[in-house]
Amino acid sequence: xxxxxxxxxxxxxxxxxxxxxxxxxxxxxxxxxxxxxxxxxxxxxxxxxxxxxxxxxxxxxxxxxxxxxxxxxxxxxxxxxxxxxxxxxxxxxxxxxxxxxxxxxxxxxxxxxxxxxxxxxxxxxxxxxxxxxxxxxxxxxxxxxxxxxxxxxxxxxxxxxxxxxxxxxxxxxxxxxxxxxxxxxxxxxxxxxxxxx
Numbered sequence: 001x002x003x004x005x006x007x008x009x010x011x012x013x014x015x016x017x018x019x020x021x022x023x024x025x026x027x028x029x030x031x032x033x034x035x036x037x038x039x040x041x042x043x044x045x046x047x048x049x050x051x052x053x054x055x056x057x058x059x060x061x062x063x064x065x066x067x068x069x070x071x072x073x074x075x076x077x078x079x080x081x082x083x084x085x086x087x088x089x090x091x092x093x094x095x096x097x098x099x100x101x102x103x104x105x106x107x108x109x110x111x112x113x114x115x116x117x118x119x120x121x122x123x124x125x126x127x128x129x130x131x132x133x134x135x136x137x138x139x140x141x142x143x144x145x146x147x148x149x150x151x152x153x154x155x156x157x158x159x160x161x162x163x164x165x166x167x168x169x170x171x172x173x174x175x176x177x178x179x180x181x182x183x184x185x186x187x188x189x190x191x192x193x194x195x196x197x
């Protein structure tokens with residue numbers, strides 16, 4: 001028997017009958033039209049990548065291609081369903097992280113802003129948080145400078161913590177995408193000055 005990981009086995013999608021079975025079973029669930037969102041986790045490592053369809057030969061690449069083919073066909077059959085893939089956890093669109101507080105003020109003429117990212121607790125996600133900055137002029141470009149006062153503490157990783165590099169970006173990008181702030185050590189803050197250029 002193949003080895004378990006997370007109490008799970010991996011289905012061999014390189015076998016056409018396995019892919020066909022999954023396609024029909026998943027499609028049957030989606031047919032009534034009551035499901036509009038599917039989150040597809042791929043968090044289980046393939047630690048025994050041999051395929052019985054290939055007499056035990058490694059098939060990790062073929063497995064990935066078979067997963068993509070299955071997803072492509074499901075998306076073709078069910079175009080109104082929104083699909084989210086996940087691998088390795090963290091950074092999910094549905095897991096809000098209340099371990100950080102982001103706030104700030106914007107000048108009335110949108111010429112400048114002062115924003116702060118405060119790490120209140122250990123972050124839930126290992127991905128950088130996006131600090132969105134609404135209220136700026138979407139057509140103007142802004143210079144973002146780390147002006148955090150005092151000595152900065154090391155990040156959770158234990159590495160020396162330097163100021164974030166200064167960047168220039170549009171107001172639209174700051175409002176819609178935000179600026180990536182790496183997870184900080186608990187009870188520390190990053191203060192950013194945003195000035196129109």
